[in-house]
Amino acid sequence: MSSVQVNSVRMNDAPAWLSPAEQHAWRAFIRLHQKLWATLERDLKARKLSGADFQILVALTDTSDGRQRFQDLANTIEWEQSRLSHQIARMIKRGLVARDECTEDGRGAFVAITPAGRKAIEAAAPHHVAMVRRLFIDALSPDELDTLARLSNRVLEQLDNVPP
């Protein structure tokens, strides 16, 4: 969490913090993501969509009929069910999506993109993609991009193996 040296805390069996090189890498990685993400969020918000909205709308756009069951949608975008439920409730209020009851299963429901939702994502997506290019992709060569992907995936594997 922190990007600052903890001087006053020590352990017995391991270095209390990180070596300068380790700390440098850790800080750079964290700062990069936070600034990048914040910039993209602000940019989207200026077009009246949050990152969360965007993700939902893209996922719905990617289905043939523009709708998906809550569970499936939650799995697609790797969200907790309650997070999705809250988010969809907010988006329904704003008319971006609608809730379709499910006839086969009385408990279930579909989330369906509305025409307004489609209009919103179509208005925001090109600019957003251009931003991702400008801020991230264009800063690195194809080789470097590959390297970054490889390293990221390596750490992701570590995460899957460790997480008690």
Place this chain on the structure above:
Amino acid sequence: MSSVQVNSVRMNDAPAWLSPAEQHAWRAFIRLHQKLWATLERDLKARKLSGADFQILVALTDTSDGRQRFQDLANTIEWEQSRLSHQIARMIKRGLVARDECTEDGRGAFVAITPAGRKAIEAAAPHHVAMVRRLFIDALSPDELDTLARLSNRVLEQLDNVPP
């Protein structure tokens, strides 16, 4: 924001989304950070501190007298002033920090770590550092860590140059 292909949206002057390789790198980078951050947050919360608490307490611990002006603290950790104000208000309620009035400037105030705050950070920090090691540092070789830092800093520069 999204990690899903936008099939139905096109631009005239640029690819509508990212090439497979670009998308792969972008997705991996985003997913890594989100999972890593979420894991660390959950781990800290189990010890009754949020990432935000942790960052504040570390920054205060790093000063000689355990206190700092709001502005200075905000600059140190790169937060907006109002975010800091809200956060400190919450931490005061929990007794982790205190507000010291500033005699030289009647508007200003210091945030000061309390004994309880010190106890909390000292209890949490070693475990947290160990987690950062386990989840992130140990997944990569020193060379790879350097590479990651270099690439991160490159993108950060791009961010500083572009942001309008």
Place this chain on the structure above:
DNA sequence: CCCAACTACATGGCGTGTCATCTACCTCCA
């Protein structure tokens, strides 16, 4: 057929973050 266990989604509470706005105080110059 019936009810217990399970599933799908909703909801409330709380901590968090942003933006816009407010208040108190300070500075500096006419």
Place this chain on the structure above:
DNA sequence: TGGAGGTAGATGACACGCCATGTAGTTGGG
């Protein structure tokens, strides 16, 4: 010296995310 304008921080409204819990509807074994 007396405002005008700037600065330090607080606050209210709202969106977001997590956890725990609630409520329908469904299913399967007896």
